[in-house]
Amino acid sequence: MMNLTPAWKPEDQMIKQTRLYKWMHSLGFSTYEAFYEASIERTDWFWREAEKAVGIKWKVPYEAALGQNSFMWPKWYKGGQLNITETAVDKWAENEETQHQSAVIWRNERGEERRWTYLDLQDKVNRLAAGFLKNGLQKGDVAVIYMPMLPETVAVMLAFAKVGVIFSPVFSGYGSEPLAVRIRASGASIVVTGSSVTRRGKTINMRECAEAAIHKTDTIKTVIVHTSSHIEYEGDIRLNDLLKEDPMSETTYLTNDDPLMILYTSGTTGTPKGAVHTHAGFPVKAAFDAGLCMDVGAGDRLFWLTDMGWMMGPFLVFGGLINGAAIVLYDGAPDYPDEQHLWSFIHKKKVTHFGLSPTFVRSAMQQNLTSIQLPHIKAIISTGEPWNEAPWQWLFDKIGQKHIPILNYSGGTEVSGGIVGSTLLRPIKPVLFNAAILGMAADVYNEAGQSVTNEVGELVVKKPWVGMTCGFWKDTGRYEDTYFRRFDGVWTHGDWVMQTEDGTFHITGRSDDxxxxxxxxxxxxxxxxxxxxxxxxxxxxxxxxxxxxxxxxxxxxxxxxxxxxxxxxxxxxxxxxxxxxxxxxxxxxxxxxxxxxxxxxxxxxxxxxxxxxxxxxxxxxxxxxxxxxxxxxxxxxxxxxxxxx
The missing domain is CATH 3.30.300.30 (ANL, C-terminal domain)
Structure with a gap:
């Protein structure tokens, strides 16, 4: 039987220090339950307050948060214009109190390290943006980003956003065929890649793989390479040369109808689905979930064991930077050159929020780990798959020393973040999610489309939210079929879930499994x-x-x-x-x-x-x-x- 006794309980003083508690009370709510109900009943009001809470900067104010209340095709922040780089980078770089704070902290498995301040990041972004325009890139172009977890990868994403190029980050471990599939699906004219990547001490030639993929497609016109070797292809544009351009001062302002990026799912069935995300969609949802649900704030250090091609990579970038935190990147295998390597890195870099998967924990349980000391960690966040109780308890007891909360978090690429999660305002039980996330009208349906409790059913969302994908790239019919055909008028997510009367959720797996x-x-x-x-x-x-x-x-x-x-x-x-x-x-x-x-x-x-x-x-x-x-x-x-x- 599953242990339903809370393993972690928040202290009153800690609750009152959270960003969520302060924000909730500033809006006149005294309980999470009342605030949640208001968040799903008053959709326009809530997402207006949510973007304010994470400090989104607008060039032109919007008329309404929800301008068109069509669940499948809602229009968010109608009439507004912005560029998300002004919120993620410029806001902090132009403030004397924050401009020298860490923005990006990086290390690879060879022990090489770099640190960029917000001022450094702004300079890199502006130089790259100038170089992109100089080389003929323009708003509406599509670029595939096939790079390791590097500081330059972050700068490339933000520089594309600054000039209005739509970017699609893909998994850095892909071979030529899945890379070619995504180039063809997106119609990309640009590829940004690294010359090589090191995994477990072995060097992998990424540029060679990219070249093989390009030969299988017919749309690529520009190849930009972050090179760490002397191997070059004729016609390549060197990223290091673009970083020598004079910084660009002007910014391209966009509406929320303009795509920011295309995130491809892993393609477990059929061809990969390209989730389209906009400038005030994915970034706002990611920043809200990180800042108000996970309590990430200015000066914190957010680390996720991920790749930029997975959803949590862009989540790390926008969720961390918009909230003024440092994003911590690790490029390499977590247990190489030794099993203590990653834990030592987290400790030395004073990580405050650590994102991981249950599978990583199950592997760590079998390792010969000595004493793990993580005095700076405020929360461990778990996503990617359901938990088993034994690994969850091991993580809580051994790594968390029975006092660090484990925040379960589940949503997906098409959601821009979470549907259900764990709030710091409530006790946390092993394995379970203690709440639906604010603004997410989550429910559980049986096969007849009836809402059920204490019974396993389909996880659904009954109202639109900021961050939901604006369809699949060049495939609107598949988007509608995937999420809206099972039950009329609601989003069917594809997870098999049980909800109890107190609002606790237990995800047992994908419904197609x-x-x-x-x-x-x-x-x-x-x-x-x-x-x-x-x-x-x-x-x-x-x-x-x-x-x-x-x-x-x-x-x-x-x-x-x-x-x-x-x-x-x-x-x-x-x-x-x-x-x-x-x-x-x-x-x-x-x-x-x-x-x-x-x-x-x-x-x-x-x-x-x-x-x-x-x-x-x-x-x-x-x-x-x-x-x-x-x-x-x-x-x-x-x-x-x-x-x-």
């Missing part, structure tokens, strides 16, 4: 949590496969905590363990003991690859995986041991 076995619907995370609760199990992933009797049967892939267990004995024991906790009908059909699970670089377990390997489907593109060899070894293992398919 739901397994229907013997008439019972079960999310993979439910069975995985039971398995991880066994002392022999380090990690688990569960899939559903066709079964003549049950419709679908459970097949489990297990990474053990120790190699001292006998395979056959352990498999039988684990089947009994699941059956005794979940019911005999949910006893797994098969359990496979493997060395590792296939994961993306940001820590998500890719269950579709396990299912594909089980069903002997052709090998897909694996360039988004942290270690593609894991998938290959699983395929080989199944061919040797599988008799059921």
């Amino acid at each position: 739901v397994i229907n076995t013997a008439g019972k619907r079960v999310g993979p995370a439910e069975i995985e949590s039971i398995l991880v609760g066994h002392p022999a199990v380090h990690e688990a992933a569960v899939i559903g496969v066709k079964d003549e009797v049950k419709g679908e049967a459970l097949v489990c892939f297990i990474v053990t905590s120790s190699q001292s267990f006998e395979d056959e004995g352990l498999i039988g024991e684990l089947k009994t363990h699941v059956g005794s906790h979940a019911g005999k009908a949910l006893t797994p059909k098969e359990i496979h003991l493997i060395q590792a699970l296939p994961k993306t670089r940001n820590g998500k377990i890719v269950r579709r690859l396990l299912k594909g390997a089980y069903e002997h489907k052709p090998s897909p593109d694996l360039s988004s995986l942290d270690n593609p060899k894991v998938y290959t070894s699983i395929c080989e293992y199944l061919k040797r041991n599988q008799n059921s398919v």
